[in-house]
Amino acid sequence: MQTGHLGEHTRSVRAGERLDRAVGGVTTPIHTAAAYMAADDVEGAYRYPRYMNIPTQAAPAEKLAALEGAGAGLVLASGMAAISSSLLAVLTTGDHVVLQADLYGGTHRFLMAELARLGIGFALVPQADPARLEAAVTECTRAVFVETPSNPLLRLIDLEGVAAMARRRGLVSMVDNTFASPINQRPLDLGFDLSIHSGTKYLNGHSDLNCGAVAGSKAHIDAVRERAINFGQTLNTYDCYLLERGMKTLAMRMARHNENAQAVAEFLTRRRGVAAVHFPGLPDHPGHALAKRQMRGFGGMLSFELDCPPEAARAFMGRLELILEAVSLGGIESLACFPAVTSHAKMSREARLAIGVTDTLVRLSVGCEDAADIIADLGQAMDAAAIA
Ligand SMILES: Cc1ncc(COP(=O)(O)O)c(C=O)c1O
Structure with missing residues (x-):
């Protein structure tokens, strides 16, 4: 056909x-x-x-x-x-x-x-x-x-x-x-x-x-x-x-990933205890204008910097209930990880920090669940880890 x-x-x-x-x-x-x-x-x-x-x-x-x-x-x-x-x-x-x-x-x-x-x-x-x-x-x-x-x-x-x-x-x-x-x-x-x-x-x-x-x-x-x-x-x-x-469901899933990640990114920009949010759909992202030109959706991936000591960031990860701590990305379920100890673990600490991968940087693959549930899970885990 x-x-x-x-x-x-x-x-x-x-x-x-x-x-x-x-x-x-x-x-x-x-x-x-x-x-x-x-x-x-x-x-x-x-x-x-x-x-x-x-x-x-x-x-x-x-x-x-x-x-x-x-x-x-x-x-x-x-x-x-x-x-x-x-x-x-x-x-x-x-x-x-x-x-x-x-x-x-x-x-x-x-x-x-x-x-x-x-x-x-x-x-x-x-x-x-x-x-x-x-x-x-x-x-x-x-x-x-x-x-x-x-x-x-x-x-x-x-x-x-x-x-x-x-x-x-x-x-x-x-x-x-x-x-x-x-x-x-x-x-x-x-x-x-x-x-x-x-x-x-x-x-x-x-x-x-x-x-x-x-x-x-x-x-x-x-x-x-x-x-x-x-x-x-x-x-x-x-x-x-x-x-x-x-x-077969790629186009449908991506529409949902795009929508959910935008909502989660916007929530994180407003949430206390978050020092930075990296998502091309945010107007202050350095690549936002370029993303609008060359992408048709901003995607389901984002990362954010927690404003807390590494132990509190670890506690936050441990308190997530809906979002699973796992490497990999792009699935219908939301996954979170620390790039410093996963994708970038083989780099020296200096090289990692030089490219912006800190110990409290969280990468989030935003899934296709209800955005409100993903947001609630992030909020409760930050509260539980006293990140404010
Ligand atoms: C951006 C990117 N490219 C390539 C790969 C490698 O893919 P695979 O694990 O399927 O070999 C990955 C895996 O995480 C990735 O994130």
């Missing part, structure tokens, strides 16, 4: 589906076979799960492409599979990549542990903007990689500006679009080559699946697929089924 002209809720529900015509089922079946008889509709004639040419695998990939406005999509075994295959689709020994410094910790680790071993150079640019990223480009640079909004301080980077710089300098541009989701941000419309996701988060949306995804032109995705096939980063068909099912 052609879905390009349809609305994003319709595309979430229907794009990419491979209906079960044999029995009239209205969902994409899970194809369990790992061996297939020759078929003339498949390039190379044979289907094989690792080659990602099974219909159950094609369905969520095509749904993502439809939502990102991309020529092609690909679903993989994890967000890190999507990030590593995308980088290695472009970079080889002797090449160089420019990235923003405040990246997801796993991406940072991949650079340190893997790119260095492969003889691939990289520059991490603090306070990244298009000009600072361009200043780090060398004659060996082949790609630029950014993440916006960033984890955990929700900093924004000008995607149109970075894409224009990349085109001018002949670089492949990649963005980790996990925090925004394709409903809130479509980087390819702004000139980016690859939009990358930890599908574990909003795409699946139910905190019960580890997966990744990439969208881009067919040529770019073919190059990523080649790396992913060789490194065996395929997503199995059972998980593809779950991902496609989760994505």
Whole structure:
């Protein structure tokens, strides 16, 4: 079914589906076979799960492409599979990549542990903007990689500006679009080559699946697929089924996440004992004007700084009742964590503080519950921890 002209809720529900015509089922079946008889509709004639040419695998990939406005999509075994295959689709020994410094910790680790071993150079640019990223480009640079909004301080980077710089300098541009989701941000419309996701988060949306995804032109995705096939980063068909099912409600969930996070952020700005709230939907957020330009919703992620000693912050976390203390994000249930001891635990204390990740910074993935209940839980936990 052609879905390009349809609305994003319709595309979430229907794009990419491979209906079960044999029995009239209205969902994409899970194809369990790992061996297939020759078929003339498949390039190379044979289907094989690792080659990602099974219909159950094609369905969520095509749904993502439809939502990102991309020529092609690909679903993989994890967000890190999507990030590593995308980088290695472009970079080889002797090449160089420019990235923003405040990246997801796993991406940072991949650079340190893997790119260095492969003889691939990289520059991490603090306070990244298009000009600072361009200043780090060398004659060996082949790609630029950014993440916006960033984890955990929700900093924004000008995607149109970075894409224009990349085109001018002949670089492949990649963005980790996990925090925004394709409903809130479509980087390819702004000139980016690859939009990358930890599908574990909003795409699946139910905190019960580890997966990744990439969208881009067919040529770019073919190059990523080649790396992913060789490194065996395929997503199995059972998980593809779950991902496609989760994505059917993506547009609906994101509308709710956006609305709830705005209400929670506004509550936190008014609440005593909160020193700062980081959420792009707040008018005083440094990226608010940019967010209004390049995002269609401000998302469900926020972080806030408690004005109290670390022990009181710990007590606050322990007194939450509805909100669960957990890492990860993007599910329908609200989750809170301290980035200092989770996503950024591997950084030195000095490096962490330098990028603004203090011991009392709380990251909140605002779920799809009633906003009033989330707000009440935050308020009672702060009261119980005597944060005022
Ligand atoms: C922004 C971002 N990108 C990528 C990843 C990696 O995803 P995964 O854990 O699915 O490999 C994460 C995981 O937390 C993330 O938050």
